[in-house]
Amino acid sequence: MSLRQYARDLGMGVRFAVTGGREGWVRTTLTAVGVGIGVALLLLTTSIPRMLDARHERELSRQDLTFSAVPRPKAGDTVVVAATDTSWHDKNVRGRLLQPEGPGAPLPPGLSRFPATGEMVVSPPLRDLLDSPGARLLRERLPYKIVGTIGESGLLGPRELAYYAGAEGLEPRSGGARADRLTRFGQTQPWQREKDPVLLLMMIVVFVTLLLPVAVFIAAAVRFGGERRDRRLAALRLVGADGRTTRRIAAGEALAGAVLGLLVGAVLFLAGRQAAALVEIQGESFFPSYVTPSPALVPLVAVAVPVCAVLVTLLAMRTVVVEPLGVVRAAVAARRRLWWRLLLPLSGLALLWPMIGQGRVNGDFNQFLVIGGVLLLLVGVTALLPWIVERGVTPLGAGPLSWQLAVRRLQSSGGMAARTVNGIAVAVAGAIALQMLFAGVQSQYVKSTGHDPARAQIEVALSHRTDVTSATRAFARTEGVRASVGLATASLGDRPADPASYTDLVVGDCASLREVARLSSCRDGDMFTVNSPDYSSATDKAMRDAALRPGGRAWINPRIMGGPGLAVPLKITASLPHAAFREDSLMRSVNGLLVTPSALPAAAKPALSAQVFLRLDPALPDGREYVRNTAARVDPVSDVLAWTSTETDGGYSSLRTGLFIGATCVLALIGASLLVSQLEQLRERRKLLSVLVAFGTRRRTLGLSVLWQAAVPIALGVLLASAVGLALGAVLLRMTATPVRVDWPSVLSLTGVGAAMVAAVTLLSLPPLLRLTRPDGLRTE
Structure with missing residues (x-):
């Protein structure tokens, strides 16, 4: 057969799809919608890495950290930037104070001019928030006049809360708060994070498990309306077309639907791209410009989807005999064979097996083996599911009329039911494996801070210009504060410059020091040694004893390699008692000297970094907001943690x-695919349903039969997916050298999601079912 003949048959199928009357248009529309949803989700999902990269690049472009130990000198092209980040309930507010020092001072991205002292430029969402009636406390915290808005180039997302305010009297590196002198914004050499093989493995698995259900759905969508299409093709046999020609014409119809699906997908993708600005997920928002798929993916999708439509249709038509007088589909088919279906998951396990126990210490995982192994395991679900459904529904039968109708339908067309559920099964299997992997390695990425939120809920780091005693009293008077503890820290050395031994210095009154260590007696002027359990080695104690010789001297903030240290001498008392470190200390670790205020030289105060620890009244919901307002009033550049x-x-x-973003999109796809498949099956059986109603079958019975037809395959699919997902999750955990542990709550929750989806799709399909079972459904031409 010539290529020209092949193209002519495909073209005839395309014409049938677009000019074949109402039936042709309905089938083409169903296919286009199904393919379009899949294509749009494919483009949106593959845009996620570029979305995150775009946010990261935007963050680097406005970076204002210099990582310099010595501040650069003041010049005509410098600006001092102080971080004044805050929070409003559960939302972060990025804040910066700006003090330009010359006409050439660099502007932050998104600003056209520097705000004057007492003025600020805000992001549009922050302007709206400040104008809202419930933001009184936030307006008190930001007592600046709004003179403009930050442009898109200065924001990470359209819903980010941010502001730049003008200030004066800022000093670089102001103690506990961060203030730097800059000549430009942005990081020229981004800090490169050390590659983590386990994170790279997780990233690969995430994208494979998210994209495969989309591909499965697209392959199923091109087969919508197959039964009516095959009956129409029987008419072509009457006019002389052979079996191969009818298969090529059917492929042409699928090709037309797939091409229209590409157009629908492009429209849906553009709509979803614009809607990205309206969505906030886990506190992060994205500009539409971020949602850009890989340039190589777009032409690949444009070619692969139509080719997939043709190949899937030709493959499906091999099991259908289109004769001049009808379609032979109801004949008893050979039982599906199991051996080759098991080869797929077993081959996947064989690809992953060499990486068992590799962990993160033996280099990167082989990406090709990981992708191939995970794909084969998940594709094995789609191969095994038809066999499972066929064997599972065969012995069923006895039960109510609705159950019998559903079972008989499943027994006669189990392949169609399996195709409908394939996407769900693949998604559930991948989700179970991911839940196991994430839960298993979570302890490696979620670390304890050493803080006890029961002891203190807020820590305020003050700049060196703020007196810790007066600040502690101001916080103690703040509404909602039950206790306020002020402590200051510095370093001690055994020499004024380049010391050989270091130790810690903690300054506070007796009540505050008792929040760090257990003191038997304490008076102003006393000193105590202390060491936390993580400083219990002989080396740590020797380092401390070398710097703290009773009756000798130590130097506060010694100079290091000619740096800007103060090197203030501190007289060590002859009697230096040891204090036991509290297990629930407000400070995580201390190895050195506890000092009361009168024992500290006045010249040492600029070297101290002060913190105030606060315990709040849990009964006051806005307690944290009152604390942040006090911090902004006491020290505008303080850091509230x-x-x-x-x-x-x-x-x-x-x-x-x-x-989370990708899973949300895939879940939406699964729901849409179930609904579209259900509607397509109801349309195919319109006359049969009308006949049943005409003979007295209640619509309630038909509705229940639709429920059972969806529930039984999904139940079998979820069981298979659970087994495959648990196996894949166990292998992935063994690959990361992590003990295998099943996250049963997640497995059960995914099962619940499947059940909820069946119920929702059934409810949404009831109105079309009632409409299709009216008496006029018996009318024919």
Whole structure:
């Protein structure tokens, strides 16, 4: 057969799809919508890495950290920037104070001019928030006049809360708060994070498990309306077309639907791209310009989807015999064979097996083996599911009429039911494996901070210009504060310059020092040695004893290699008692000297970094907001930190956020695919349903039969997916050298999601079912 004949048959199928009357248009529309949803989700999902990279690049472009130990000198092209980040309830507010020092001072991205002292430029969402009636405390905290808005180039996302305010009297490196002198914004050489093989493995698995259900759905979408299409093709056999020609014409119809699906997908992608500005996920928002798929992916999708439509249709038509007088589909088919279906998951396990126990100490995982192994395991679900459904529904039968109708339908067209559920099964299997992997390695990326939120909820780091005693009293008078403890820290050395031994210095009154160590007696002027459990080695104690000789001298903030240290001498008392470190100390670790205020030389105060620890009244919801307002009033460049018991690695957190976004999109796709498939099946059976109603079958019975037809394959699919997902999760955990542990709550929650999806799709399909079972459904031409 010539290529010209092949193209002519495909072209005839395309014409049938677009000019074949109402039936042709309905089938083409269903295929286009299904393919379009899949294509749009494919483009949106593959845009996630570029979205996160775009946010990271935007963050680097406005970076104002110099990482310099010595501040650069003042000049005509410098600006002093102080960080004044704050929070409003559960939302972060990025704040910066700006003090230009010459006409050539660099502007931050998104600003057209520097705000004057007492003025600020805000992001549009922050302007709206400040104008809202419930933001009184935030307006008190930001007592600046709004004179403009920050442009898109200066924001990470359209919903970010940020401001730049003008200030004066700022000094670089102001103690506990951060202030730097800059000649430019942005980081010229971004800090390169050391590659983590486990994170890279997780990233690969995330994208494979997110994209494969999309591909499965696209392959199923091109087969919508197959039964009616095959009956129409029987008419072509009457006019002389052979079996191969009808298969090529069917492929042409699928090709038309796939091409229209590409157009629908492009429209849906552009709509979703614009809607990205309206969505905030886990505190992060994205500009539409961030949502850009890889340039190589777009032409690949444009070619692969139509080719996939043709190949899938030709493959499906091999099991259908289109004769001049009808379609032979109801004949008893050979039972599906199991051996070759098991080869797929077994081959996947064979690819992953060499990396068992590799962990993060033996280099990167082989990306090709990981992708191939995970793909084969998940594709094995789609191969095994038809066999499972066929064997699972065969013995079923006895039960109510609705159950019998559903079972008989499943027994006669189990392949169609399996195709409908394939996407769900693949998604559930991948989700279970990911949940196991994330839960297993979570302890490696979620670390304890050493803070006890029951002891203190807020820590305020003050600049060196703020007196810790007066600040502590101001916080104690703040509404919602139950206790306020002020402590100051510095370093001690055994010599005024380049000391050989270091130790810590903690300054506070007796009540405050008792929050760090257990003191039997204390008066102003006393000193105590202390060491926390992590400084219990002989080397740590020797370092401390060398710097703290009773009756001798130590130097506060000694000079290091000619640096700007103060080197203030401190007289060590002859009697130096040892204090036991509290297990629930407000400071995580101390190895050195506790000093009361009168024992500290006045000249040493500029060397101290002061912190105030606060315990709040849990009954006052806005207690943290009152504290932040006091901090802004006492020291505008102070840093208010909320204590948490754990902190999460940034790369792990970003990956988890990307997984959440992608899983949300895939879940939406699964729901849409179930609904479209259900509607397509109802349309195919319109006359049969009308006949059943005409003979007295209740619509309630038909509705229940639709429920059972969806529930039984999904139940079998979830069981298979659970087995494959648990196996894949166990292998991935063994690959990362992590003990295998099943996250049963997640497995059960995913099962619940599947059940909820069945119920939702059934409810949404009831109105079309009632409409299709009206008496006019019996009418024919």
